[in-house]
Amino acid sequence: MSGIGHNSAPADVTLSVTDDQLDRANVASEELRGGVERIERLEEEKKGIGDDIKDVYSELKSKGYDTKTIRKIIALRKMKPDDRRAMESMLDTYKAALGMD
Amino acid sequence: MSGIGHNSAPADVTLSVTDDQLDRANVASEELRGGVERIERLEEEKKGIGDDIKDVYSELKSKGYDTKTIRKIIALRKMKPDDRRAMESMLDTYKAALGMD
Amino acid sequence: MSGIGHNSAPADVTLSVTDDQLDRANVASEELRGGVERIERLEEEKKGIGDDIKDVYSELKSKGYDTKTIRKIIALRKMKPDDRRAMESMLDTYKAALGMD
Amino acid sequence: MSGIGHNSAPADVTLSVTDDQLDRANVASEELRGGVERIERLEEEKKGIGDDIKDVYSELKSKGYDTKTIRKIIALRKMKPDDRRAMESMLDTYKAALGMD
């Protein structure tokens, strides 16, 4: 699109915005627009995957699994086994201290 | 309510907004403002309590307790004991099924 | 606190946990329990206020106000007026740059 | 791995778990495991895209743009233009009612 034509020396010096400023603004606009659109495309992709994940949960649910528990399982699997066990052990200690046996 | 007095015959009939409309707008404004301010007061209170909670956690942390574990404990204590045990048991089942022993 | 009695010299030296350890554990337990219960009380209070807030929103909604907009308003009112205007102005600039007029 | 061997008639009838139950458990396990692993793969993909998005924001930020404003812009662009204008107009009305001009 850019700029051919409007650079041709405006006689009207009363304008409060210069050509140069317009050019910079346009460049900036395109920079911004590009970034925004890229983010939007990526977010669509991300949403698509999110929907896929939801589908898998639905499928498991329809087979009788409890999705909340599955979420917990997945959270646990993200941890390193040793860390996980340490965490579980500490939780048990606290439960014992409070009589939650 | 209010409004007595300024209803006395405006000569200027060119106004596009009638007195009646202004009255309603004012009433509505005050209704809205009242609600908004009430919410803001309540949110301040709520924030205060949130800060108190944070303090208790800090205190416990400084005594050597692990706040993350405490949060889990509090979540568990919110459940009815039977529900809690059922949930824990299901989690154990799933863990066993996936070899997370 | 409590504890009277079990300090009286256990003859049974085969125990793997000493009285001293039990004492410390009890103290720690009570410390933990106290904190946990205090947090739970505070969270109840907090929940009560949250319910009050919800009531005000419901009331406003039943009078025809849009709660989503009210939430935005309250968020805006949390800002310092100058900051708010600066933010709004920047948003307008970006909107203009992207042709969202 | 699955099942070869354990079907071959255990003589030990005192076991409290039958072969049939084991089979079902194994099937169920594999069903569960499959779902869990599929979710984990999808979540990784999702995270990758999330990282890409973060990169674009960083890039824009390093060029001088305000990421918070960009997020608002993107939220606005998600709406249908008419809805967006209706929302903005309502917000303006409420602002005026509360003297936020």
Add this chain to the structure above:
DNA sequence: GAACTTATGTCGGTGC
């Protein structure tokens, strides 16, 4: 300590 992401809870709507 601020901001972003994820998880959980809640509410209004809709289908069986």
Add this chain to the structure above:
DNA sequence: GCACCGACATAAGTTC
């Protein structure tokens, strides 16, 4: 009528 579903709101956890 109840239960599921999506949207919204809040809380929690994570990261920089």
